[in-house]
Amino acid sequence: MTVKVLVPTPLQKFTNNQATIECDGGNIDQLIDALEKNCPGIKARICDESGQPRRFLNLYVNSEDIRFLEGTNTALSDGDEVSIVPAVAGG
Amino acid sequence: MTQTPIKTSTGRTFTHLVSKEGGIKYPLEALNVCEETFSPLEVAYDYDEIRRQVSRETIAAGPNSIWRYKAFLPVESENPIDVGTGMTPLVKSNRLARRLGLKNLYIKNDAVNMPTLSFKDRVVSVALTRARELGFSTVSCASTGNLANSTAAIAAHAGMDCCVFIPADLEAGKIMGTLIYNPTVMAVKGNYDQVNRLCSEVGNSYGWGFVNINLRPYYSEGSKTLGYEVAEQLGWELPDHIVAPLASGSLFTKIYKGFNEFVKVGLVEDKTVRFSGAQAEGCSPIAQAFKEGRDFVTPVKPNTIAKSIAIGNPADGYYALDIARKTNGNIESVTDAEIIEGMKLLAETEGIFTETAGGTTIAVLKKLVEAGKINPDEKTVVYITGNGLKTQEAVQGYIGEPLTIEPKLDSFERALERSRTLERLEWQQASI
DSSP, X not given: OEEXXXXXXXXXXXXXXXXXXXXXXXXHHHHHHHHHHHSTTHHHHHBOTTSSBOTTXXXXXXXXXXXXXXXXXXXXXTTOEEEEEEOOOOO | OOOOOOOBOSSOOEEEEEETTTOOEEOSSSOOBOTTTOOBEEEEEOHHHHHHHOOHHHHHTSOSXXXXXXXXXXXXXXXXXXXXXXXXXXXXXXXXXXXXXXXXXXXXXXXXXTTTSBTHHHHHHHHHHHHHHTTOSEEEEEOSSXXXXXXXXHHHHHTOEEEEEEETTOOHHHHHHHHTTOOEEEEESSOHHHHHHHHHHHHHHHOOEETTTTTHHHHHHTTHHHHHHHHHHTTSOOOSEEEEEOSSSHHHHHHHHHHHHHHHTTSSXXXXXXXXXXXXXXXXXXXXXXXXXXXXXXXXXXXXSOGGGOOSXXXXXXXXXXXHHHTTOOEEEEOXXXXXXXXXXXXXXXXXXXXXXXXXXXXXXXXXHHTTOSOTTSOEEEEEOXXXXXXXXXXXXXXXXXXXXXXXXXXXXXXXXXXXXXXXXXXXXXXX
8 A cells, every 4th residue: 555654844854854755554553664664763753662653743644643543553545645743732 | 024123131041942751952943842752842941040030029020021030931032022911910719719618719810911812922922032033034823713813913013924723613703803913814624633733734844933833842931921920929929729721731731830940949939739620521631531540641523612722632731641640639621511601600700701711610610629629728729811702602692681671761670670580580499
C-alpha cells in the first residue's frame, strides 16, 4: 500500500527537508518501520522506548486521529494520507 | 502598517527554552516543540536576576496591568504592548459563598479583562510583544473564539497583520468580535482539533507568528499573571485551593508555575495550594483520565455548549492531571444543563455574567462542595475566564422575558403584580 506521509518540520532533517514523502505499509506499525528503512533514525523520534508513538505526537489517517481508529494497527489503503502532527496548546 | 519601534531593556531575566521532557536546551526563537521528544518547550529564567530586580514594592509601583510582572515574562522590550490587560478584580464572594456554604470564596473576574473580555488578552499581550521582538509582521492563531478576538484586537493596536483560524460553527458574538478588527478570518469546517492541525501545517510554511503554535512557549507564560495577581490581591499570600477551567490544560499549569515562582523569589510564603479543574461532560478527556486513575489522556470528539473549552485533544492534559493529583485537588465534569445553571447562579448571586466556560467552573465548584471536596474554611479562588455577552445563545430560552407594558401606570402595576405572583409560585414550588 503506497501512502502519502506529511512530515512535521522537526522531522524533515530525516527526509531531506521534504514535507511529504511516499511510503509503503499495510498498517501504521509497518509504515513506521518502512519510514525507518527510507529515513534512518526517524523511528526513534516518532516512537518512545516501548515502540509506541510519543505522547506529544498525533498521527492521523485521512484526518482521523488513529486513537479513534485502531491505533498503530490501523490498516492503510493505497492513496491514504498519514499526517504526523505535534500537539498544540489551545484555544 | 506602522509599528512602534522596539526599545530593548537591560537585565533580561529569561535565558533559553527548555523541553519539558528531557530538559534539552533551545535558543530563544519561535520554536514550540522539542525535536527529540516532541514535548512542549518552556521558557527558563534566571531567578537570581529576578530576585535582584523585583520586590513587593517595585511590583506595586509598576503599571496597573500584567506588565507590573514584566521580570517574570519572556519579553525584552522596554515598551511592551500594553492595552491595559490584567489587574482584573478579585471579588470576595458573599452571596455565592453563602449559597454554596463556603466561608472564604474569592472570584477572579477575567470576564472584564481588557481589551476583549477574556483571560486570553494576557497571553496575547505577551505573545505579540515577543512576536514583534522576533521580527514577525503577521500574527495568527487557531482559536475557539476568545483567542481570535484577542489576537485580532491586540494586533490591530500594535499595527500587525493578522489571520485567524476558527471552527466554522462558533457563536455569532465571537465571530463578530473578531471581524470588527478587520483581520483575515478563516472559518474552518471542522472542530477545534482539526483547526489546530491545519494551523500546524500552515505554520510550518508561511513564516507567520502563530501565538499558540510557534510562539506558544512565550504566549502561555502570560497565564502566569493570573497566579501573580491573585497572590498580590490576597495581600501577598497564596490561596488554599483554586478551581479553574481546563481546555488544553495550559492555563492550569501556568497558574501553578506562577505561584511557585513567587515562592521561589521570596515574594510569598510557601504553601501547598490545591488545584481543581473543571470540564464540560461533552468534552472531558482530562476529567475522565482523572477518574480512571490514568496518566494518559485519550482524545475525545467534543459535543458541548462550552465551545471555548472544547478541546478534545488537550496538549497539556498530562501535566494538568499531574498537578491536580500531587496537590490533592480534583478534576470534575458537569453537563450542559449544569453549565447553564452555573452561569445563572453566578449572575444572580454576584452580578457577573460569564460565558459557558465560567458556567462550567461554577458548576464544578458547586459539585465539589456538595461532594465534601472543598473545606468551607479553605481560602478558595475560582477563576472566571470569559464574558457571557459573547455566548448569549447558550442561555437563550433559559432566562426570564421582559414584561412588555403600555406607557401607563396601571399597565405597570398589573405587570408588577403578575410578576410578584409568578415569583411567589416559583418560591412555593421550590420549597416543596
